Amino acid sequence: MLTALSIKNYALIEDIKIDLKKGFTIITGETGAGKSIMLGALGLLLGKRADYSVIRNTGNKCVIEGSFDISNYNLTDFFLAEDLDFEEQTIIRREILTSGKSRAFINDTPVTLPVLVKLGDLLIDIHGQHQTLSLGENQYQFQVIDILAGNTPGLKEYREEMRSLKKLDQRLNTLKEEQALAIREHDYNLYLLKELKEARLKDGQQEEMEERSEELSNVELLTEQLGTSVSLIQQEETGTLSQLKEIRAHLTKIAGFSGNYAGLRERVESVIIEMDDIALELENLLERVEANPGELEEVNAKLQVIFNLQKKHAASTIAELLEITKTLQEKVDLTENAEADLSNLQKEIKAKKDQLSAIAKKIHDNRAKVIPGFVGNVERIIADLGMPNARLKIDLKLQKEYFTNGQDELTWYLSANKGGDFNDIKKAASGGELSRIMLAIKSILATQSKLPTIIFDEIDTGVSGDIAQKMGDILQKMGIDMQVIAITHLPQIAGKGSSHFKIFKEDVEETTVTRIRQLETAERIEELAMMLGGNTLSASAMAHAKALLN
Known part of the structure; x- marks a missing residue:
């Protein structure tokens, strides 16, 4: 999990450092205070490509550093494969130099961005607002089902065999082209050969x-x-x-x-x-x-x-x-010999397809087993989130074609209202409904994928009141087994955190900078009250804030 984050000379951030703990951490702040800036810096730390324009003071380099406790996540094989020193307290550092170039380090060893990305994928899942929209994308739908189905080894084998099949298909096409050309030139080649042999x-x-x-x-x-x-x-x-x-x-x-x-x-x-x-x-x-x-x-x-x-x-x-x-x-x-060569290669291709189909069938069966339970769990959770009549249907069909992730066609349908028709989920759900469904899915996946840290950037978009309270309960429950960090505008969610950070802007010597600090209990009550009632700290808002925090 992420235990400390340091950001220097990045956008509006001059120099901030925060220490983080396990559980459910809240980050709040007014619009434009710099929450997205902090996420951008964290993205750089996890391998996102650098942009020279993010350097605040172009006379100095930008440095982003994160400390991660990875003692319980079985990552020694990754470090061994990448020839890196394994440390239970691993430090990732990203530097953007004044020349515009960037450097990345894992435990002070220089690494390439692809290596940084691979490690980042094992450490943190950043769920931005755009990712909620990915719920309607087929690739993400397959990804969810395959995580639950434990299909990672099978998909790896399938894709390796798929690459072999493509090579065989290329060989077949090349052989056909060569033979077509050879047939056209056969008589002339035969005449030339006879002349040379004679x-x-x-x-x-x-x-x-x-x-x-x-x-x-x-x-x-x-x-x-x-x-x-x-x-x-x-x-x-x-x-x-x-x-x-x-x-x-x-x-x-x-x-x-x-x-x-x-x-x-x-x-x-x-x-x-x-x-x-x-x-x-x-x-x-x-x-x-x-x-x-x-x-x-x-x-x-x-x-x-x-x-x-x-x-x-x-x-x-x-x-x-x-x-x-x-x-x-x-x-x-x-x-x-064209006919014999073609026949042999076609037999080889058929054998490879049979092998692929067998692997694809296992992948299909694994998916089919987990879908009913997954659908039931999602419907139960979103019912608590104010969608009691919503129904999810996942259609899985085994096809003859070979796709990159098997032979299945997968479609998610949603009926949001009682008696309503099922429609493609990206058309049937509103923004708020998508957020609730996505949170339900993330909470289910949290126990399966065993990621150390998940960060939600305004997962509460489009919800409020009692629904927000229940979303907070889910996030709080997820924080029992993993580190959950939520950037939110809703006091109902903010009150559920085990720790609370506030991002704010401050003018220093005619320059605006972004700051962040951890709030103590009294400060949290004031922050929640302001989120409830605006800048006026009324008695009722303070009382409500205390109740939320309790």
Whole structure:
């Protein structure tokens, strides 16, 4: 629960700090005194986006700080998940800097606004006047029923499976688009693929064939040069081999005189062996060189096929043509295997839908179980709040469609008067009736949601007299199990609080500032009397105020 709130340099607030306790706390003040300003500051503390214009004195930063006792709310998992230090007395601080930027801290650790929002949702429910209107919104109606039905785990599972189904649907649409395109291009792709396959391309083939083409185109030159080389090596007296052998003979005669001479002889011997090998290889090459116009024509024709394919497909190598062949094969396969692929994916989608439907049915059954009891409790409470003839009807229908929160359609109907027809609740209820119904719902949810703190901003709109008294009783009862803070203009509600704060404006050195102070018993009596009778503290108003406070 919120144990302390400090606001500095925010709008009309210069510097205020209040200490809060468990139970039912009242905040009162004249219109325009700054109650909405304080709620705005609290909203910033809980993650609302900052506006630089709220800084009172632009020379200093705005600081809003709240202390929360979270010892009894099982929030250690949240702190662990967000890598934050868990403290039973947790401090949240929000700063708006003079530069217009803002910073947020939880126990002095910087955090992002989404983290602040998540923690805020676990700590405080601020019920503003606009939230009463949300009673007519389908999303809020589902939220109420699902809290009572304990559907949070089931809805989480449902939404995870829903995301999986959407991905499968996207895959199906993509596959259909790809296959439609592939079918349109199938014949042409098949022609291109056949042409590439008939070429029987192999990596490195082009280089080999270009070499062979060069050989076959230069047979005479090759024969002449190879023959001359063989002759130069093997001539009997002037050939290279003959001269090397003669050198060897001379070195053999002196090899015994020195290791240097012996080493030179061995090196010459090695050269003779190498020259023999070279001569043999030259002879082999010379024997294989022969004119073959037919082969040359065949090689050049094959090379022309490769060049044509490269030009057609904008490729520079056979490796690129082979990659294009692979891609074309995949496109052709996609078309030819389309029916099987579609069938498999559709089976997968059907299985996912069956799984979703099973989860949605459990969610539906949970909702159906709690609705009668919820309707009965709401009708009992609003009967005490001056709506004895009002009837609430909640229509729940399981549909075939998959919605974000299941397969249900949910509609709330209200008959406000005896014998009246049921109409959609947002059309059938007045502002005051909506406020009473909302309070009834909040009181029911209070025990279920186990929020530490709930703040009501003028939940009493449109009610007065005895009805206000009974609304105060409900708020007071809610304060037994949780911290309830109510901003009110009605003395009947204000008299029910276990503590009472007053917000007021004050002029300080020609500047208007908002102040807040906790009222003692005598001050509370005066405040209630003024709420009852205006600024004149009559004896009857004072007596009535004492009775209300008692």
